[in-house]
Amino acid sequence: MRTAQQPATRHWRHALAPGGLPLAGHALLMGRKPLQFLASLPAHGDLVELRLGPRPAYLPCHPELVQQVLVNARVYDTGGPVKEKAKPILGNGLITSDWADHRRQRRLVQPAFQAARIARYAEVMERECAAESTAWTAGRPVDVSHEMLALTARVTAGALFSTDMAPHAVAEIQHCLPVVVEGAYRQAVDPTGLLARLPIAANRRFDDALGRLNRLIDRMIDDYRAADRGDRGDVLSALFAAQDDETGGTLSDQEIHDQVMTLLLAGIETTASALTWTWFLLGRNPRAEAALHAEVDEVLGGRAPVYADVPRLAYTQRVFSEALRLFPPAWLFTRTTTEATELGGRRLPPASDVLISPYVLHRDPALFPDPESFDPDRWLPERAKDVARGAYLPFGGGSRKCIGDVFGMTEATLALAAIAGRWRMRPIPGTKIRPRPQMSLTAGPLRMLPRPR
Numbered sequence: 001m002r003t004a005q006q007p008a009t010r011h012w013r014h015a016l017a018p019g020g021l022p023l024a025g026h027a028l029l030m031g032r033k034p035l036q037f038l039a040s041l042p043a044h045g046d047l048v049e050l051r052l053g054p055r056p057a058y059l060p061c062h063p064e065l066v067q068q069v070l071v072n073a074r075v076y077d078t079g080g081p082v083k084e085k086a087k088p089i090l091g092n093g094l095i096t097s098d099w100a101d102h103r104r105q106r107r108l109v110q111p112a113f114q115a116a117r118i119a120r121y122a123e124v125m126e127r128e129c130a131a132e133s134t135a136w137t138a139g140r141p142v143d144v145s146h147e148m149l150a151l152t153a154r155v156t157a158g159a160l161f162s163t164d165m166a167p168h169a170v171a172e173i174q175h176c177l178p179v180v181v182e183g184a185y186r187q188a189v190d191p192t193g194l195l196a197r198l199p200i201a202a203n204r205r206f207d208d209a210l211g212r213l214n215r216l217i218d219r220m221i222d223d224y225r226a227a228d229r230g231d232r233g234d235v236l237s238a239l240f241a242a243q244d245d246e247t248g249g250t251l252s253d254q255e256i257h258d259q260v261m262t263l264l265l266a267g268i269e270t271t272a273s274a275l276t277w278t279w280f281l282l283g284r285n286p287r288a289e290a291a292l293h294a295e296v297d298e299v300l301g302g303r304a305p306v307y308a309d310v311p312r313l314a315y316t317q318r319v320f321s322e323a324l325r326l327f328p329p330a331w332l333f334t335r336t337t338t339e340a341t342e343l344g345g346r347r348l349p350p351a352s353d354v355l356i357s358p359y360v361l362h363r364d365p366a367l368f369p370d371p372e373s374f375d376p377d378r379w380l381p382e383r384a385k386d387v388a389r390g391a392y393l394p395f396g397g398g399s400r401k402c403i404g405d406v407f408g409m410t411e412a413t414l415a416l417a418a419i420a421g422r423w424r425m426r427p428i429p430g431t432k433i434r435p436r437p438q439m440s441l442t443a444g445p446l447r448m449l450p451r452p453r
């Protein structure tokens, strides 16, 4: 195992991914079984070249090379075909903006995610997690995926917009978001770019849902402006108040709109998928489940969790961290080189696509011993220190690291503790589940049986 203490070898191994076809290259393998295909590549080299389209693409498999890509955001900028197709949906927000503009945007959006504000958003999390944990009926199966998505939609909408309109916003977001996420993914992986223009029902549903989300965000912005109530403690107020220390600049209404759309698309399905996988894993690992129940009982003594409990719910957090390792929602993200550069001794031409796959890194036996096993205690401080830098990237890294990482961890810890305090989630025999590598690494429907504890 490579550890944090051992400097990695400088003799980088380069390889062309096996199995390429004359015209299609590796596109078919990526289309059919992306997780298996990508996870097989570290065995071939530290930097593996793929042929996915007209441009060369590279997968760094060694954490040191991954780290080099992430920290050099000017040369390895956001881009590539997937990001281009996301622009009509996300506008020009944190995810889609290029390097120079991203620095400005990040300075303006970061204050909305400071610790003091997370504490305010946590009030919404506490309320919604408590409501979720009391909504189920003993012995009546629930679709965990559906429930977790509904919960994270309520939390995110509540944190974004603390207005009387929040319940309406939640209903719209719950209705529209899955349609937009699914359609955005379909368009992103369409190599022809023609799919989006076909007059088919799926495209009409997508256009309708995207239009409704856009109008909802506009109404929220208008409502805020009309009421002019200053700081309401929500994300929207923080975006309106944001002022750049360097330039004195603020965010325009259109920029606020784009950031809100970005936060909705980046923050809801990711956290919901990770929570769903956590319940799935706990259902198959009774010892970890028992340890979780023991911690929750000891810390909470039967009451609902609050924000101040989060630091003491250490095992709960390790459980979630381990679920993020095995099933990272952001299983693949991309960068594109803005100029010719060198990575691991290999010359990369300008406009090369670089693929970063937390899924690949997290399941590499050279980085995580016994990588398939669910072992929350690998995140005990004394063991976690041996994990190589750049090997564990559920939230990415460098200047584009997830802005909602603390928000998501806090939300998940409160959700797990609130539900595990009341329910033992039993798997339903015969339930089949397989990872769906789409916009997030989702589980699809997952029926489980809540039993009162």
Ligand code: HEM
Pocket (backbone or CB within 6 Å): 094, 095, 106, 156, 262, 263, 266, 267, 268, 270, 271, 274, 328, 329, 330, 333, 334, 393, 394, 395, 396, 397, 399, 400, 401, 402, 403, 404, 405, 407, 408, 409
């Ligand atoms: C477990 C939950 C989450 C996971 C696994 C996750 C994962 C990630 C990853 C890997 C990135 C970096 C992508 C890249 O470098 O291209 C990212 C970026 C981002 N995430 Fe998250 N995320 C989660 C929750 C959230 C939440 C709750 C929010 C907001 C409320 C959020 C908002 C964002 C935004 C705005 C970005 C772009 C940041 C930037 O480029 O400056 N995420 N996320």
